[in-house]
Amino acid sequence: MRAISLQSGSNGNCIYVETSGARFLVDAGLSMRETVRRLALVGRTLSDIDALLLTHEHTDHSLSVGGISSRYGIPVYVTAATEEALACRGLGAGIASARRFSPGDCLDFGSVRVETVPTPHDSVDGCAFVIEEGGLRLGILTDLGHVFDGLGTVVRSLDAVFLESNYDPGMLVQGKYPAFLKKRITGPGGHISNEESAGLVAAAGRVFSWVCLAHLSGENNTPDAAVEAHRQIAGPRQDIRVAPRDRIGELLEVVKANRF
Numbered sequence: 001m002r003a004i005s006l007q008s009g010s011n012g013n014c015i016y017v018e019t020s021g022a023r024f025l026v027d028a029g030l031s032m033r034e035t036v037r038r039l040a041l042v043g044r045t046l047s048d049i050d051a052l053l054l055t056h057e058h059t060d061h062s063l064s065v066g067g068i069s070s071r072y073g074i075p076v077y078v079t080a081a082t083e084e085a086l087a088c089r090g091l092g093a094g095i096a097s098a099r100r101f102s103p104g105d106c107l108d109f110g111s112v113r114v115e116t117v118p119t120p121h122d123s124v125d126g127c128a129f130v131i132e133e134g135g136l137r138l139g140i141l142t143d144l145g146h147v148f149d150g151l152g153t154v155v156r157s158l159d160a161v162f163l164e165s166n167y168d169p170g171m172l173v174q175g176k177y178p179a180f181l182k183k184r185i186t187g188p189g190g191h192i193s194n195e196e197s198a199g200l201v202a203a204a205g206r207v208f209s210w211v212c213l214a215h216l217s218g219e220n221n222t223p224d225a226a227v228e229a230h231r232q233i234a235g236p237r238q239d240i241r242v243a244p245r246d247r248i249g250e251l252l253e254v255v256k257a258n259r260f
């Protein structure tokens with residue numbers, strides 16, 4: 001199993017995951033044209049995708065879902081409430097190929113299983129995903145709201161993870177965001193901080209295949225600050241990567257995590 005972030009952050013999110021049994025896009029927050037261009041950098045096209053898994057309706061995750069669905073007919077896995085919210089925003093009218101699931105469902109793709117994990121993010125029906133094949137488990141955990149009950153258990157079950165590390169608390173407090181936005185980000189439906197993310201990694205009791213920090217804020221974080229928090233809190237043994245906010249990341253191969 002391998003994965004690559006095509007982009008990660010409030011300007012657009014899209015992750016490509018390839019297993020031996022199926023090829024997935026998680027979210028479609030880039031324009032269709034840019035999605036096509038970046039997939040081509042790894043030798044793939046949208047026609048290669050078996051399923052598009054949608055985490056939630058926010059535009060940075062859903063911008064081109066309607067276009068991709070109508071142009072390519074790729075099955076879009078989405079909850080009913082998220083589909084409705086997209087339709088209200090004029091983005092979901094084109095989901096001709098919607099496959100509905102309920103948060104918490106397991107989706108079956110032959111040799112691949114996808115667990116859907118409900119999140120308390122401030123969307124109508126947000127979900128994170130765990131993609132499993134051949135005993136390897138990859139988590140795609142962003143837009144988490146807060147460190148909710150059960151999140152640590154999910155993280156502990158993984159071999160590799162794209163994990164939200166949205167903000168540095170000091171930078172957020174001192175930064176220029178208006179008070180209401182600061183409150184939203186740190187509130188129960190916002191995003192998790194570098195320290196919270198690193199705390200989850202530290203508590204997992206394993207050395208992950210890799211941890212790719214995702215959905216970093218451009219205003220209230222830097223890749224160096226996020227990595228440093230992880231080094232301090234989770235220790236030097238973890239292989240910490242960062243998903244860039246403005247370009248494609250590294251192609252990452254998932255291997256088994258080591259427990260300690």
Ligand SMILES: [Zn+2]
Pocket residue numbers: 009010013058060061143215
């Ligand atoms: Zn987002």
Ligand SMILES: [Zn+2]
Pocket residue numbers: 056058121123143
């Ligand atoms: Zn969101």
